[in-house]
Amino acid sequence: MSFEVTTAFVQQYKSNVIHLAQQKGSRLRAGVKTQPDIVGLNYYFERIGATGGVIKLSRHEPTPIISTPHTRRRVSMTTYKWGEAIDSDDKLKLLINPESEYVQAAKNVFGRAMDDFIIDGALNAAFSGQDGATSVAFPSGQIVVDTAIANQTSIDAGSTDAGHMSPQRLRTIKKLFDQNDVDPDEERFAAVGAAEIFQMLQWVPVISADYNTVKALAEGAVDTYMGFKFIMSNRLPTISTTAQGIFQRTTYNSSPWTGTGVTSTDRINLFWAREGIGLAIQEEVRTEIAKDPSLSFSTRLYMEMVLGATRIEEARVVAGLTIEP
Numbered sequence: 001m002s003f004e005v006t007t008a009f010v011q012q013y014k015s016n017v018i019h020l021a022q023q024k025g026s027r028l029r030a031g032v033k034t035q036p037d038i039v040g041l042n043y044y045f046e047r048i049g050a051t052g053g054v055i056k057l058s059r060h061e062p063t064p065i066i067s068t069p070h071t072r073r074r075v076s077m078t079t080y081k082w083g084e085a086i087d088s089d090d091k092l093k094l095l096i097n098p099e100s101e102y103v104q105a106a107k108n109v110f111g112r113a114m115d116d117f118i119i120d121g122a123l124n125a126a127f128s129g130q131d132g133a134t135s136v137a138f139p140s141g142q143i144v145v146d147t148a149i150a151n152q153t154s155i156d157a158g159s160t161d162a163g164h165m166s167p168q169r170l171r172t173i174k175k176l177f178d179q180n181d182v183d184p185d186e187e188r189f190a191a192v193g194a195a196e197i198f199q200m201l202q203w204v205p206v207i208s209a210d211y212n213t214v215k216a217l218a219e220g221a222v223d224t225y226m227g228f229k230f231i232m233s234n235r236l237p238t239i240s241t242t243a244q245g246i247f248q249r250t251t252y253n254s255s256p257w258t259g260t261g262v263t264s265t266d267r268i269n270l271f272w273a274r275e276g277i278g279l280a281i282q283e284e285v286r287t288e289i290a291k292d293p294s295l296s297f298s299t300r301l302y303m304e305m306v307l308g309a310t311r312i313e314e315a316r317v318v319a320g321l322t323i324e325p
Contacts, residue, residue, distance in 0.1 A: 043308070080304070
């Protein structure tokens with residue numbers, strides 16, 4: 001039960017509720033492969049690999065049987081929930097309807113939680129095999145560390161520190177996608193922190209109308225650049241993060257998150273093609289509001305969702321480590 005509801009009593013000067021600064025809704029869901037209506041404890045994203053043919057050497061040769069590689073990625077369903085209680089007396093003392101405002105605040109919680117599921121699913125070990133029992137760590141070859149990159153200059157970085165987000169660093173990340181033969185027609189996304197957006201707004205190619213749209217110049221926002229749709233997120237962890245959002249994760253400061261050019265305070269920026277990350281939803285956000293006779297018939301608010309996320313293919317996901325100012 002909330003014991004802080006008295007702060008909204010009629011002694012206030014305003015009859016409306018001001019929600020404190022917070023992320024509203026999921027920012028990443030629209031950029032990943034989403035599978036709704038899941039049944040069971042686990043779901044498997046089926047994967048078909050590249051195959052090839054053989055050269056015919058003579059007439060009437062036997063029909064070849066070419067084995068098509070078929071693998072899968074497991075995602076486990078997790079229930080995430082929230083609840084609150086509103087005393088019947090509170091409604092008499094309030095100038096607002098707390099039920100609707102509390103539900104709105106809870107919806108914001110669930111949006112942020114969904115982003116946490118997506119980020120953790122992309123960065124943590126994935127599970128492959130017929131039964132999804134084989135752990136697959138994030139590959140070190142898909143990590144662009146914060147050390148200097150060839151031909152990167154302080155002008156590129158917008159700073160004297162070559163570990164910041166820079167055009168050259170972004171070109172290096174793009175090259176990984178191209179080398180992996182990721183379809184150039186498949187949408188590519190980039191989730192970066194506020195500090196990285198700050199660094200990017202110092203790049204001449206981003207803020208100049210001669211190179212890019214005027215959105216960066218007019219609104220101070222980076223939309224699409226170098227083929228990536230940029231999404232600003234403050235949910236992204238650092239290498240040494242042990243608790244982010246709803247997760248009590250083990251530290252990322254272990255293989256492959258160690259080595260030359262990796263420090264514990266590096267921010268992990270996430271780059272991916274749409275088919276690279278999967279979100280499986282068993283139950284969309286469900287809301288229940290009812291009277292509870294065990295609490296003097298207070299109004300009980302309850303919300304729940306069931307979902308899971310995973311990295312579907314390593315070739316489609318890149319982590320860029322940056323030093324923040």
